[in-house]
Amino acid sequence: RLTEFVLRAACHEAAGWRASGHHDLRIAVNISPTLFREKDLAELVRSVLEESGLPPGNLELEITEGMLMGDVQRALVVLKELKAMGVYIAIDDFGTGYSSLAYLKRFPIDILKVDRSFVMECDAGAEATAITRAIVSLAHSLNLRVVAEGVERPSQLAVLNALGCEEFQGYLFARPLSLADAADFLERAGSIG
Numbered sequence: 001r002l003t004e005f006v007l008r009a010a011c012h013e014a015a016g017w018r019a020s021g022h023h024d025l026r027i028a029v030n031i032s033p034t035l036f037r038e039k040d041l042a043e044l045v046r047s048v049l050e051e052s053g054l055p056p057g058n059l060e061l062e063i064t065e066g067m068l069m070g071d072v073q074r075a076l077v078v079l080k081e082l083k084a085m086g087v088y089i090a091i092d093d094f095g096t097g098y099s100s101l102a103y104l105k106r107f108p109i110d111i112l113k114v115d116r117s118f119v120m121e122c123d124a125g126a127e128a129t130a131i132t133r134a135i136v137s138l139a140h141s142l143n144l145r146v147v148a149e150g151v152e153r154p155s156q157l158a159v160l161n162a163l164g165c166e167e168f169q170g171y172l173f174a175r176p177l178s179l180a181d182a183a184d185f186l187e188r189a190g191s192i193g
Contacts, residue, residue, distance in 0.1 A: 003032040004044060011052035011059060013179060018058060022186055028060040030092060036067045042081035056086035064092050072103055083108040095135055105142055112139040116150025123155040136163045
């Protein structure tokens, strides 16, 4: 299972970076629909965290809206088990799926990730910003952190900052990196701050 391999590799790498002094680093792993539907997801995560030595608070699992809406009751059980461990839960690509807002407040999640399709045009004027503003407002009313995906321009970052987004991802900050380049990036970032 590819997602299991990625989860295991990411946790081991993050534990190594943490041991190098990056204690606040949180590694995010996308969970596949297949792995999410399996009954042993919480046990798998627990096992991987134990074998890697990564504290649960340093792991963020990204799950799409569609995965949650497939079987709401089962999703609630799985997410509650993961939250009880101390793992962060993020809804990835928020706004592109078919979730019911009535269910959103029931899920034990920490983060809403605004899909890049909304971020791409957020600096194009009030109309283009409306959906992003609504998502940020919704997230904050539910006491969730907001991550904007796909930030490429300083003008987008300025708008997203003004809207209250707490975290950002995108080419404005870095292109995808190999493990060695990611380690170098962390070292340079550590020496800056």
